Structure formats: C-alpha cells, structure tokens
Amino acid sequence: MRYCIFLILTFMCLHLQGQNIKGTVTDDKGIPVPDVAVSDGINIVKTNANGQYAMQSDKHRGTIFVISPSGYTVPLKKEGLQADFWRHFKLPADKTEEINFTLIPQDQSCYNVMFTTDIHLNNFPPQDDLRRFHEFVMPVVKEIATENAKEGIPMYTFHLGDMSTDAHWYEQDFNLDSAYYKLIAEGFPGPLYNITGNHDNDPNIIGKNVDFRAEWHYRKLFGPTYYSMNIGSDHWIMMDDIIYVNTPFRKKRRPAGTDKPRVRGKRDFVIGFTQDEMNWLKKDLEAMPDGMTVRFCTHASLLFEYPEGKGTQLKSNAQLDSLITLLSRYDGKVHAYTGHTHRLQFARNDIFPQIEDLMLPAVSGNVWGTGHQQMIGIDASNAGVIIGHFAGKTATYDYKTFLYGKKPMRLYDMNSVMNYYRTDSVTLARLDTIKVRTDYRRGYDNMVYANIWEWRPDDIVKMYENGRELEVKKVNQGDPLIFVGIVLNVNTLIKPQYLTCHHLFAAQAHTAQSPVTIKVFDRNGKLRFEEQMQRPKPFSLDME
Structure with a gap:
C-alpha cells in the first residue's frame, strides 16, 4: 500500500515537473482548493487534491487565468477595481514559471x-x-x-x-x-x-x-x-x-x-x-x-x-x-x-x-x-x-x-410632436436636407405613442382613453425624439434605419384633450407598470 502511494506521489511530481507553468490555488487562509480549473486560453487543467496545477503552454495568448468555482470569489487587483483572476506571463515559453491564485469563500446563494x-x-x-x-x-x-x-x-x-x-x-x-x-x-x-x-x-x-x-x-x-x-x-x-x-x-x-x-x-x-x-x-x-x-x-x-x-x-x-x-x-x-x-x-x-x-x-x-x-x-x-x-x-x-431613476417608458402626444416638427426652425431646416425614415409633420392627429424600453416579447400593452380601451399597434419606426435629439443635435451621419425603435406602440385616441393611460402586463396578466399621460402634453428636446 505504501509503495502504491509512493508511486502515485512520484507520478504527480514528475507530471508537475514536466510542464512550463505550475502553481497552487489556495483560499485566503492558505488552504489548498482542489478541482479548480485554470486556463491559458487554449488549455484547461484542474488542480489536484493539494491545490496544485501544471500545464504545458506556448504562452501565445500572454495570460493565464483561474476559473473561479462556485462559492468563491477573487480579490481585487491592487488598483482596487478589477477582479484579480488573471496574470501575465513573465517568461518565454522555454522557461518554467510559477503562478499562484487566491480564492475567497463567499455565500453566492x-x-x-x-x-x-x-x-x-x-x-x-x-x-x-x-x-x-x-x-x-x-x-x-x-x-x-x-x-x-x-x-x-x-x-x-x-x-x-x-x-x-x-x-x-x-x-x-x-x-x-x-x-x-x-x-x-x-x-x-x-x-x-x-x-x-x-x-x-x-x-x-x-x-x-x-x-x-x-x-x-x-x-x-x-x-x-x-x-x-x-x-x-x-x-x-x-x-x-x-x-x-x-x-x-x-x-x-x-x-x-x-x-x-x-x-x-x-x-x-x-x-x-x-x-x-x-x-x-x-x-x-x-x-x-x-x-x-x-x-x-x-x-x-x-x-x-x-x-x-x-x-x-x-x-x-x-x-x-x-x-x-x-x-x-x-x-x-x-x-x-x-x-x-x-x-x-x-x-x-x-x-x-x-x-x-x-x-x-x-x-x-x-x-x-x-x-x-x-x-x-x-x-x-x-x-x-x-x-x-x-x-x-x-x-x-x-x-x-441616470437622469430619471426607474423609468420604463416615455409617452408622446403626437399632436404636440407634429406641431414641433412643423414649427421648430432647426428641425425644418434639417428635414429639407436629410432624408428621415419617419416624417412626423403630418398624419398623426390625436395619436398616442409609447416607447416602452422595458417591454419584453411576451408582454401585453394596453391603452385606455377615459376608461375606454383603444386598439394598440406595435410600430417599427424611429422614435419621435430620436431625430431631434440625436440627428439634429450632433449633425450625425447615422443612417435613419439604424434609429428604428422596436418597442414603440401606437393608439388612435378619439379627442385631443382627454388623458390616456398606458398599462403593461406580463404574459400571465400581472400588471408590470402603468402611467397616465395628461393631454395636451408638450414635446421638447429635454423631455423625460
């Protein structure tokens, strides 16, 4: 039995010695951590019962890193921001180097x-x-x-x-x-x-x-x-x-x-x-x-x-x-x-x-x-x-x-949007020189738009005018604020098709004055969030 153990230990030592990278993975108290994966971006090896690893690497990718196991995190690097899970190689591939890693136990339930x-x-x-x-x-x-x-x-x-x-x-x-x-x-x-x-x-x-x-x-x-x-x-x-x-x-x-x-x-x-x-x-x-x-x-x-x-x-x-x-x-x-x-x-x-x-x-x-x-x-x-x-x-x-806290959507009174597009001098000048995908100067009377960026594919969007449910359609077009907020503001060369919004919803209201309530439900019918828009609602570059 002792001879078998001796052979196993001898084999392990020879294996570790035959590689050009070796090291140990321990916790913050110095206790070895077994079965931890370590990689150079090409090879992946695991630590043995003593927390030791070894690999033969061409060192081409320049770094070695530990794949931290569940229940452990890593320290921060000395500058105090990055997770310290990787090291640069310091020696060429024909030289052996020792690179060790430290793990810190952590409740990650x-x-x-x-x-x-x-x-x-x-x-x-x-x-x-x-x-x-x-x-x-x-x-x-x-x-x-x-x-x-x-x-x-x-x-x-x-x-x-x-x-x-x-x-x-x-x-x-x-x-x-x-x-x-x-x-x-x-x-x-x-x-x-x-x-x-x-x-x-x-x-x-x-x-x-x-x-x-x-x-x-x-x-x-x-x-x-x-x-x-x-x-x-x-x-x-x-x-x-x-x-x-x-x-x-x-x-x-x-x-x-x-x-x-x-x-x-x-x-x-x-x-x-x-x-x-x-x-x-x-x-x-x-x-x-x-x-x-x-x-x-x-x-x-x-x-x-x-x-x-x-x-x-x-x-x-x-x-x-x-x-x-x-x-x-x-x-x-x-x-x-x-x-x-x-x-x-x-x-x-x-x-x-x-x-x-x-x-x-x-x-x-x-x-x-x-x-x-x-x-x-x-x-x-x-x-x-x-x-x-x-x-x-x-x-x-x-x-x-960053500016408005937890805010899932923005609502537009399209009467105000049309008025802005028709009367703002800068917008008018640029509309004459730039081809836009959606021209909001006309054709949106009494409509309500909702840009719901927290919308998910299974969600259901409903709109109500004075308690009366409106027909809601999902529209794939540029958000009304995009053209005046980005294209005009920085004279960008962004192509209009890249500005398409895929979580924009529209409904036709019956009057220009009545408030409209927007509700978003999950696939099980549970209300996720809602907002009421008083109309008329102004449209401006700095609107929330």
Missing part, C-alpha cells in the same frame, strides 16, 4: 450583477463626456453599490466592451488606459469583469494577424479576451466576438520620421469567434460542473434586434448553430447578454428561438451624442444600467436610468 457597456470615454470636448460621466453616471452607480452593500448580497460589475473610443485614442490622446484609470479615479464599483469591444482595438495596427495584434492594449490592462467563472448556480462565459479587420486607408505613406501613431485603417470588423475561442469554449463547457445555468456575454449581439430580420449578426450562421448546440443542451436556452447596439431590448428571433438576447443599454447613450443634458440611446431609451438579480435558477432585472 443569491447575488447581483450591475451590467454596464459602451461607456465610450474619449475626452472629446463637443461631447463633454468626462463631465457628464462624473455628474450623471457616477452618482447612480455608486448609489446602486451602496444599496447593494446594505443588503449584504455580493455584487459584481460586468462591462461588455467599448470602454474607450478608438477614433479618439490619438486625436485626443485618450486611449483605453485613460478610460480605465478614469473609472478608478471616479470610484467605479467592482469587482469588475470586462470584455473587449470593437472600439477597444488599436486603430494604428494594420496588416497580418491584426485581430490579435490590435488587442495588445486590452490584454495589457485586462488580460484574457475570453474567459469564464462560476458564481452561485451560474457559469458565466465572457467571449470576444469582434474579429478586427481595420482595412488600411489607401493613402501614401507619410515622409520618414513623421509616421506617428494614428488611425491607419477603417476600424472595420466582423462579428464572430476565432477557432481558438470555439475550441476553448468546448473545453470550458466540458470542465463545467453539472447542474449549472450557462450565461453567455459578448460585446456585439448574437441576434438582430428586430424579429423579422436576418436572424444573427454573426458572419457565419453555422457558427451560431454550433453555439446553440453547445450552450442550449443545459436547459434548452441560450441566455445571452450583449452590448454594442446602444439600445435596450429583450430580443428574440423566430429563426433562432433558443436564444434570449438581453441587449444592454449603453452608459453613453449614443456615444454622448445628445447634447449636454439629455442622454438617450439610438432607440430613444433613457441611458442607464440594468441590475440583474440571480438566485438559483431564477433571474430578474431592474433598470435604473
């Missing part, structure tokens, strides 16, 4: 996630983004963190890409480093888990293997571009679905000595996953404990926001089919959380019914493009953050706007 995305800090004076972030965004996220701390429930902050704006990295001397350290200086709440967006790539990088090379700044700050962790009953997968292309501009090279870093390409990209990612994802799911709910985060959405659309935004339908096969076998659904669209939508699609894609609202609204006081996305939803509440197999969501 229930926990919260504050979802943020598309902060787009850029220090661009016309957008006044740094002031507005400080005055409008930070008080709200700090309040959320404070309220959560009083409840004594763990809270994590997920940011799903585009913390910076690549077009301004060199123009404004404000890159991803600048944006990240601005968050730290402002006291942004952690622990932060981040993924990369299309605007977090270096636009000065062009040529071969540009997708990987242009991520250098991101990897320096945030480590792996794809990874996972277990929290409570959930297995969270954070993936990079931006394949950066950055097609070079067709310009002659500058004279020698003047070729300073700058935007050298079109900053274009395709939405999809590299083969390395797909291979890693399969290994990650194989290593995942049984009984977990898989939750999948990317920057760009998996679906188009409109149900009658082409289906997926991914370049390859076959790749999405593979994702669905991998992810939906656990509970029949793909629970996706995405950014990029700068709209709030609980998206579903008839072509891919297994996917539930929660398109998260951008912190920046439409990249801070709605004037100095207003903050709306391209669907005219009020900018804000979603707070997810997770307990066992259940998940619920709250939405809090």
Whole structure:
C-alpha cells in the first residue's frame, strides 16, 4: 500500500515537473482548493487534491487565468477595481514559471450583477463626456453599490466592451488606459469583469494577424479576451466576438520620421469567434460542473434586434448553430447578454428561438451624442444600467436610468410632436436636407405613442382613453425624439434605419384633450407598470 502511494506521489511530481507553468490555488487562509480549473486560453487543467496545477503552454495568448468555482470569489487587483483572476506571463515559453491564485469563500446563494457597456470615454470636448460621466453616471452607480452593500448580497460589475473610443485614442490622446484609470479615479464599483469591444482595438495596427495584434492594449490592462467563472448556480462565459479587420486607408505613406501613431485603417470588423475561442469554449463547457445555468456575454449581439430580420449578426450562421448546440443542451436556452447596439431590448428571433438576447443599454447613450443634458440611446431609451438579480435558477432585472431613476417608458402626444416638427426652425431646416425614415409633420392627429424600453416579447400593452380601451399597434419606426435629439443635435451621419425603435406602440385616441393611460402586463396578466399621460402634453428636446 505504501509503495502504491509512493508511486502515485512520484507520478504527480514528475507530471508537475514536466510542464512550463505550475502553481497552487489556495483560499485566503492558505488552504489548498482542489478541482479548480485554470486556463491559458487554449488549455484547461484542474488542480489536484493539494491545490496544485501544471500545464504545458506556448504562452501565445500572454495570460493565464483561474476559473473561479462556485462559492468563491477573487480579490481585487491592487488598483482596487478589477477582479484579480488573471496574470501575465513573465517568461518565454522555454522557461518554467510559477503562478499562484487566491480564492475567497463567499455565500453566492443569491447575488447581483450591475451590467454596464459602451461607456465610450474619449475626452472629446463637443461631447463633454468626462463631465457628464462624473455628474450623471457616477452618482447612480455608486448609489446602486451602496444599496447593494446594505443588503449584504455580493455584487459584481460586468462591462461588455467599448470602454474607450478608438477614433479618439490619438486625436485626443485618450486611449483605453485613460478610460480605465478614469473609472478608478471616479470610484467605479467592482469587482469588475470586462470584455473587449470593437472600439477597444488599436486603430494604428494594420496588416497580418491584426485581430490579435490590435488587442495588445486590452490584454495589457485586462488580460484574457475570453474567459469564464462560476458564481452561485451560474457559469458565466465572457467571449470576444469582434474579429478586427481595420482595412488600411489607401493613402501614401507619410515622409520618414513623421509616421506617428494614428488611425491607419477603417476600424472595420466582423462579428464572430476565432477557432481558438470555439475550441476553448468546448473545453470550458466540458470542465463545467453539472447542474449549472450557462450565461453567455459578448460585446456585439448574437441576434438582430428586430424579429423579422436576418436572424444573427454573426458572419457565419453555422457558427451560431454550433453555439446553440453547445450552450442550449443545459436547459434548452441560450441566455445571452450583449452590448454594442446602444439600445435596450429583450430580443428574440423566430429563426433562432433558443436564444434570449438581453441587449444592454449603453452608459453613453449614443456615444454622448445628445447634447449636454439629455442622454438617450439610438432607440430613444433613457441611458442607464440594468441590475440583474440571480438566485438559483431564477433571474430578474431592474433598470435604473441616470437622469430619471426607474423609468420604463416615455409617452408622446403626437399632436404636440407634429406641431414641433412643423414649427421648430432647426428641425425644418434639417428635414429639407436629410432624408428621415419617419416624417412626423403630418398624419398623426390625436395619436398616442409609447416607447416602452422595458417591454419584453411576451408582454401585453394596453391603452385606455377615459376608461375606454383603444386598439394598440406595435410600430417599427424611429422614435419621435430620436431625430431631434440625436440627428439634429450632433449633425450625425447615422443612417435613419439604424434609429428604428422596436418597442414603440401606437393608439388612435378619439379627442385631443382627454388623458390616456398606458398599462403593461406580463404574459400571465400581472400588471408590470402603468402611467397616465395628461393631454395636451408638450414635446421638447429635454423631455423625460
């Protein structure tokens, strides 16, 4: 028996010695934690009974990370914001290095996630983004963190890409480093888990293997571009679905000595996953404990926001089919959380019914493009953050706007909208020069519109005029505030079709004066929220 134990221990030592990365995973008291997954983005290994792991890595991706198990969190990095789950390699692949990780036990029977995305800090004076972030965004996220701390429930902050704006990295001397350290200086709440967006790539990088090379700044700050962790009953997968292309501009090279870093390409990209990612994802799911709910985060959405659309935004339908096969076998659904669209939508699609894609609202609204006081996305939803509440197999969501608190919708008296479009001099001038998808100058007499950004596909919307139910129709067109709030305000070149709102509802009232009540019910007939609009209701750029 002793000889068998000796052989086993000898084999384990030889195995650990034969690899170029080794280390130990312990808790905060130094006790080894067994069966914990560790990965370099290609390989996944698990710790033994002594908390030890070892792997042979080509170190190509530059980092190694621990996949924290349920019931554990990780410390914060020394700057006090990021979750400390990853390390940079310090030695070349022909050298062995020891990298250890620490886990902290945590009750995760229930926990919260504050979802943020598309902060787009850029220090661009016309957008006044740094002031507005400080005055409008930070008080709200700090309040959320404070309220959560009083409840004594763990809270994590997920940011799903585009913390910076690549077009301004060199123009404004404000890159991803600048944006990240601005968050730290402002006291942004952690622990932060981040993924990369299309605007977090270096636009000065062009040529071969540009997708990987242009991520250098991101990897320096945030480590792996794809990874996972277990929290409570959930297995969270954070993936990079931006394949950066950055097609070079067709310009002659500058004279020698003047070729300073700058935007050298079109900053274009395709939405999809590299083969390395797909291979890693399969290994990650194989290593995942049984009984977990898989939750999948990317920057760009998996679906188009409109149900009658082409289906997926991914370049390859076959790749999405593979994702669905991998992810939906656990509970029949793909629970996706995405950014990029700068709209709030609980998206579903008839072509891919297994996917539930929660398109998260951008912190920046439409990249801070709605004037100095207003903050709306391209669907005219009020900018804000979603707070997810997770307990066992259940998940619920709250939405809090930066300017108006918990506000689920905006109501329009279309008589006032038509009057504004017909009489405002700036609007009239631009209507004559810009082709808009919806011209609200005429044809909407006595109509009522409701932009319900917290609407979900199973919800039922009803409107009443003096107690009399009106016929309600869902209309896919631009929100009335979008054109005057975004297109006019910043002289943007956004194409009108991108401004379509897919949670806009209309009803024909009988008079111009009577109040109208809007009620939203869930699929079981339970009232979710309601609001009464007194008419006439003014229409203006700064309306809530």
